[in-house]
Amino acid sequence: MRRFFRRNAAGYLFLSPWLVGFFLLALGPILASLYLSFTHYDMVSTPRWVGVDNYVYMFDRDRRFWRALSVTFHYVAIAVPLRLAMALAVAMLLDKGLRSIGVYRAIFYLPSLLGASIAIAILWREMFGLNGMVNEALAMIGITGIGWITTPSTSLYTIVILAMWQFGSPMLIFLAGLRGIPRDLYEAAEIDGTPKWRQFFRITLPMLAPVLFFNLVLQTIEAFKTFTSAFVISNGSGAPADSLLFYTVYLFNEAFKFFRMGYASALAWVLLIIIGAFTAVAFATSKYWVHYENERD
Template sequence: MAAVQDTAVTVGTGAPSRPAAQGRLARIWARHGAGYMFLLPWLIGFFGLTLGPAIASLYLSFTNFDLIRAPEWVGTANYARIATADPKFAAAVKVTFLYVVLSVPFKLAFALLVAILLDRGVRGLTVYRAIFYLPSLLGGSVAIAVLWRQLFAGDGLINSLLARFGIEGPSWISHPDYSIWTLVVLSVWQFGSPMIIFLAGLRQIPTDMYEAASLDGASKFRQFYKITLPLLTPVIFFNAVVQTIDAFKAFTPAFIISGGTGGPINSTLFYTLYLYQEAFGNFRMGYASALAWILVLIIGLFTAFSFLTSRYWVHYDD
C-alpha cells in the first residue's frame, strides 16, 4: 500500500521515476556519449588547469600566503596596498604600458608591410612564409632571449658592427634609456603570426576592385588607403586585440635579458616580472595573486574598449 502511495505521489508531482530518469540518461549517453568522451581531455584541462586554479587564485588574493603556512584571510588589504603603498606597482604598470604602446603598432605595421610584399606573387611563397613565421615560434623561448642578451650586450655583436663604422655603442640592455627598446625590437622580430593572418586577409580582397581603381587613375597609395585598409580592418582588429593581450603577458624576454631584476632603474620591470618577483622571490603568493587579478582586469578593460570602439573603424561585409 505504501509503494502504491509513493508511486501516486511521484506521478502527482510530475517528477520522473528513477527507471524513467535512468532510461533518459542512457538515451542521452547513447546519442552524445562519444562526443563527451572526445571532449573529456579538454574538460579536465579546463576545470583542473584553468578554472580551478583561477578560483583558487581569486581566494588567495584576499589572504596572506607564503607557500609554507596556511593562508590567512586579510580581506582587501592586498588590493589596498597595491593602490596606495606600492611604488614598484606603478613602475611596472608604466613600463608595461610603454612596451604595449611601442611594440604592438610597430609589430603590426611591419607584419602588414611584409604581407603586402609577399602578396605580390613572390616565387617560393610557402618557403618565405615558413621562414618569416619561424621567429614567432622561437621568439618566446629562453634560448632566443639569451641570444638577444648577447647581441645587445656592451661587447655584443651589435656594438661590434657599430665599431666598424667608428660608432661606440652603449650597453643596450643595461642603459635605462635603451633597455626597453631591445625588448621592443625582439617583439617586432616575432612578426610572423600576424603576418600570416594579414596575408590571408589580403588574399580575400577581390582583385577587380584594384583593377577598377587603376582604370579610374587611383595611385597605389590611394588604393591602399581606400581599398586595402578598409577591407582589412577586421583582420587588423583581430591582430591588434591578440597582440595587445600577448604584450601585456610578456615575461620571458624581460626576465632573461634583465637577469630577473627588472633592469636598471626598473626600466624593464614588466608587470608579469614584478608579479613573479612577489610570488617566488618574496614568497608573497597572496599579494601576487592580487596583482594577477589586477592584470586580468586591465586586459579585460582594454579588450572591452577595443570592442566598443571597433564599431567606428572596423568595416565588415554588411
C-alpha cells in the first residue's frame, strides 16, 4: 500500500486538477445528461422519470427536431466538402515556388481566427441583408438582390459562405501535409510525361490521405457543433421559417428558453450518438482509403 502510494503519488498529484475536472465536468455530466434524458425536468421541481417518452416524442412527433436535423445535415454535407476543397486548392497554389507565401498565408488564415466572434456574425447579418453590401455588388451587374438572410431558401447558404470564408486552419494543415510529399515523386511523373491532373489523383491525393482524413473528421465534428453564427444571424430563434434551426440552436432554446431540460438532454445524447457514429464509421472505413507511409500493405 505504501509502496503503491509512493510510486504513484507524484503522478496523481500533477493529474489531480484534470482528474477533478474530468469527473465533475465531463464524465459526471455525460452520465447525468443520460439520466436526465429519461426524465421530465423543468429546473423548478425535481426530475420526474418518464422512461423513453422523450425519445419517442422526438422521433415520432417533434417536427422541429426533424427540421433541425435536416438543416444541420444539409449544412454539414455542403459546407464541409466546400471548405475542404477550398482549403486544398489554396494550399496547393501556395505550396510551390512562391516566396511571399507568408503574407498570403496570414491573410487567408485571418478569417478563421476572427470567424467565431460575434462581430463577424453581426457583419454577415448586415452584409447579406436587403440593402447590404452583397446586393450592392449584384446591382452593379444588374441583378436585383433579395434579403438573403430573411429568405428561407437562401439563408442557410449565407452561413455556408461564412464557413467557406474560414478555410484557414484546414489550409494550414494541408500545407504541412503537402510539404511532406517527396518532390522526386513529381519529378519522376514529369519525366514519364504524366499530366498534372493525373499527378494530382495519383500522387497528391493518396499521399495526402492521412491529412485529408484528419481534416475531414475534425471539420465534420466542428460543423455539427456550429452554434454562434447560426444563433446570432437568426437572432436566437432559427428563423426565418426554421431555415437556420441548427441542431445546437434548437437544443439551446429547448434548454434555456423553455427550460425543457430533460428533453434537451435527450437531444444532446442524440447529437453525441450522431457524432460518435460518424467518427466510428470514418475510422472503420479509413483503412480502405487512407494509407500511412510507414505502413506495409
